[in-house]
Amino acid sequence: QGNIVIEKKGIYAIENYITSRRLMYMQVYQHKTVLGADKLMRSIFRRVRHLADTKAIKLIFPSPALEYFIRKKPSAKRGITPDMLRQYTLLDDNDVLLSIKYWQFNEDPILADLCTRFLSRKFLRTTFTRQDADAPTREKLAGLTAAALRKNGLPHDADAVSYYLFFDQSRNEAYKYENESIWILDDPKTAVEFSKATETKNILALAQTVVKPFVVHMKDVAI
Numbered sequence: 001q002g003n004i005v006i007e008k009k010g011i012y013a014i015e016n017y018i019t020s021r022r023l024m025y026m027q028v029y030q031h032k033t034v035l036g037a038d039k040l041m042r043s044i045f046r047r048v049r050h051l052a053d054t055k056a057i058k059l060i061f062p063s064p065a066l067e068y069f070i071r072k073k074p075s076a077k078r079g080i081t082p083d084m085l086r087q088y089t090l091l092d093d094n095d096v097l098l099s100i101k102y103w104q105f106n107e108d109p110i111l112a113d114l115c116t117r118f119l120s121r122k123f124l125r126t127t128f129t130r131q132d133a134d135a136p137t138r139e140k141l142a143g144l145t146a147a148a149l150r151k152n153g154l155p156h157d158a159d160a161v162s163y164y165l166f167f168d169q170s171r172n173e174a175y176k177y178e179n180e181s182i183w184i185l186d187d188p189k190t191a192v193e194f195s196k197a198t199e200t201k202n203i204l205a206l207a208q209t210v211v212k213p214f215v216v217h218m219k220d221v222a223i
Helices: 008-029 032-054 064-072 082-090 093-103 109-119 135-151
Strands: 005-007 125-128 166-172 183-187 190-193 210-217
Touching (some): 005 008, 008 166, 032 064, 032 093, 032 109, 032 166, 032 210, 064 082, 093 109
Parallel strands (some): 005 183
Antiparallel strands (some): 125 210, 166 210, 183 190
16 A cells, blocks of 8 residues: 555566666766766865865855855755755756866865866776775775875875775665565555566566775876
């Protein structure tokens, strides 16, 4: 009750959808270039927030809506106000791109470098690993990153390194049958959870969570 139920003849369409969803995760959302660009973008805005908080360097915000979220740090968890909603609806890709174009000329060397890398598509590199990096490996890569930053004339302390080196995991869950069930109408009065339908035994394989550790790093750093 309260769930959407698919007729049995739609089983193969659902199976194809779930298969396509897994492929989208593998080939698009978790593509190496996308992961590297995502970390670079996150580094840009983490640096902008840091500079806005410390007020050590003047920041130009060509987008008032973006400045609102950077400086005021509103949170939906604390409640969505009419002003927050209005500012959010004013945001789009142009606000972000124009701001990055301004910030590439900022006097802060880290912010300027991050923005220049993004605009010139010199993204950070993503390397998938067999297992999570242990402490010695992380320390070694941090040292190599610091050396690469120093070679490029950039700050190379631990804080600077944190903008260029990341250890993370990608998770691919095409179908969560435990809490996001799809129901198939087996007969006029009986609905069966999709993974238990007779024609879809192989869907259990697609429902398995695939976890892949990866490192995002500068291209100057070899792994």
